[in-house]
Amino acid sequence: MLVKPTDNIPDIVIGRLPLYLRALGRLQQEGKEVTSSHELGNRLEISSAQIRKDLSHFGGFGKQGTGYRIEYLIEKLSTVLQVNQEWMVVVVGAGNLGIAISHYRGFQDRGFRIAHLFDESPEKIGARIGEFVVKPMRKLNDIVRRESIKIAMLAVPAEHAQSVADHLVEAGVQAILNYAPINISVPPDIQVQYIDPVTHLQHMTFYLSGE
Amino acid sequence: MLVKPTDNIPDIVIGRLPLYLRALGRLQQEGKEVTSSHELGNRLEISSAQIRKDLSHFGGFGKQGTGYRIEYLIEKLSTVLQVNQEWMVVVVGAGNLGIAISHYRGFQDRGFRIAHLFDESPEKIGARIGEFVVKPMRKLNDIVRRESIKIAMLAVPAEHAQSVADHLVEAGVQAILNYAPINISVPPDIQVQYIDPVTHLQHMTFYLSGE
DNA sequence: AACTGTGAAGTTTTTCACAGCC
């Protein structure tokens, strides 16, 4: 039973693992100890065969006839995704969005901790936002390097997203979660994911019966 | 040249159209009038063939030898996605996230306008948040019905997401953008999309060189 | 020369269906 297989796992499979993990956490909160590909599939509207096949990439996590022990599966998936450790994250941009991100309690128990909040605006620098004091952009490079921070969330206006991303990469960041509604260009070994609510809304309006 | 084809377009294609639209808007801001599948593809890191094939589902929007007129393509894609009209949206949940959503300026010019902000907590009801006054949940049904609002953004704690979703559907909402980190169950004709930053972060940590 | 639109080919992803185990 492997945990980090040498054989290449499709990215689309990796993208589903966090959903499994989230649903498993929920099942656990509900007091369940064991689940099945069928139950998980119902929750997530994913076929049970798909779930079994996805999990089988990493070895046999289940028991025939019984299903999956939830605690065990959570531990295994956490290891695969490397969220059995806590990752330090920086937030860049202390506007409404950056502030909301900084206040959000939901990162903690899923593998992430916000370490610093940066902004370039003189009015914001030094301000207290929850437990953070807004730090100036010019300190970003030193802090990220010194603390070996690998992950950043980008919550600046679209016009500044590319140049901030460049700074982050320069400072050694390897993964960027970009909330700005613009595609950024980074070296091929840097991970980028996007969050743009409007793209989701526009995806849904396609299917709505016209006003 | 069709605009709403009878033949079934793959959902995965529909999901890319908002990205095209976003990139086109950006190109337009930069003063460009014409683009090509190649240029768009470079921006989005999508192959030019894919873009041409996706667009071809809706008819010939481009000109051989020339490319695509940006203004024209924006208009066509907006029509396909039905965002050539403005959709009224309600936000449920006036915590940090709901407040940040309500302040966000980026919905306006991409087809959406926030009409109301709801919360159930007595301390929040009546509070002024930007241009909104927080309304009580018990008024949700009437307001959504009266104004024929079809879209909601759900920014309540995970524990309440399902019951609020049920209320929304009951009130006639047809599309829900769910920010709560939990899968909700709705009738098959209701659209749901999810925004959960942690799933994106966990997707990226898979690829990071371990701490 | 540059570019679209598109069948055909190739690749990836999902589902099926069942042997094997509890």
Place this chain on the structure above:
DNA sequence: GGCTGTGAAAAACTTCACAGTT
């Protein structure tokens, strides 16, 4: 009887490559 893990089959998706147009 219920469930996993998995080859094989099916379906979906992407890329190729080129005829045809500007």
